[in-house]
Amino acid sequence: MKIDGMRAFVAAAEAGSISEAARRMRLSKSVLSERLAELERSLGTKLLQRTTRKLALTEDGSAFHERAASILREIDDAAADLAERRGTLIGPLRISAPVTFGRMHLGPALYPFLIKHPQISLTLDLDDRRVDAAADGYDAVLRHGEVDDSRLVVWRLAPSRRRLVASPGYLARRKAPRTIGDLEQHEGLFYANRGIADWRFKTGANAVIARARARLHVNNGDLLRDAAIAGLGIALLPMFLAGSAIKSKKLRVIEIGVQPDEEFVYIAHPEGRRASAKLRALADHLRTAFGTPPYWETDV
Structure with missing residues (x-):
């Protein structure tokens, strides 16, 4: 049994497709497929079942996967340990x-x-x-x-640290919120990957949920910041994303007397x-x- 075949099998099992496994291993699909076939021949059993959408593990494949993944980690760790001993x-x-x-x-x-x-x-x-x-x-x-x-x-x-921000233009058109309750009267820009259209703050040991009218949901931080700069509404942004825009005065920090949850x-x-x-x-x-x-x- 060759280690290359085990690596191909574990990669395919974890990726769910030959194409993705080949991409991760930086191999051609044909090379990876041949390694899988050779492994199955050496074991005398089918490990993967190909369907129209993705790969599925057979019963033998499921049993073999956990042991094979563990063996490969041990091999990699052993090689890394030797290298680390040499600094x-x-x-x-x-x-x-x-x-x-x-x-x-x-x-x-x-x-x-x-x-x-x-x-x-x-x-x-x-x-x-x-x-x-x-x-x-x-x-x-x-x-x-x-x-x-x-x-x-x-x-x-x-x-x-995260801060509520909006553009000077938006705040010139709309009265800046001063309390959590004021946010309900404003347009909100939300990060879609969090799956919620609200903002969470802390007052002492208690959590407070604030809501605004959802104007935009987007799953990318750059676009969320740029939408705030364009004046579409208020966003709760991490400082690693908003810091330079705040410094250049493209965004202004909104203070409402409470701080967002720590992240x-x-x-x-x-x-x-x-x-x-x-x-x-x-x-x-x-x-x-x-x-x-x-x-x-x-x-x-």
Whole structure:
């Protein structure tokens, strides 16, 4: 049994398709398919059932997948441990991160890390949807907000303050809100991936929900900020996104006497997996690069 065949099988099982598995492994579909076929021949059983929409694991495939994935992690960890004993960080690292934060802050922080550790091969997927770190084959996910998956081990990288903002033009047309109740009379711009059309604040130990008339739902931070700058309404934005627009006076902060729920930029890896030295090193590097408080808040 070849290790390459096991890797192809685990990638296909986690991706749900030959095409996606081939993309993740940077192989042609034909090469990956041949490796799968060779593995099935060596085991004498069918591991994957191809349907019109996606791949499905057979009963034998389900039984083999967990053991194969564990074996591959052990092999990778063993190789990484040997490299780390020599003071080298080596091997693949696959991470998911939000589009806007990745473009604005994560990318510039990553480049020095990769230059310092040239034997790390990083795959960075920028996607605003909430991925399943374990099922989608990620070593870790980087996110902003609250942690809502108990299967993840979370490391905080930086606090993330959020502020209510609107353009000077919008506030010139409409009386600026002064209380939570005033927000109900305003146009609201909401981040669609949170799945709710309200804003949550804290007064002491109590949570308070504020609502506005939903003018726009969008699943991208850049567009949400730009809609606020264009004067469409009020948005609750993290400072890593709104800071430069506030500094340039394209957006104004709205004070209503309460603060939004506390949130963080964090990196998280699947529970039950030992975090690799390269992932721990990356987390330490990002904490230093972002700073405490993070640089995107001290510049305003």
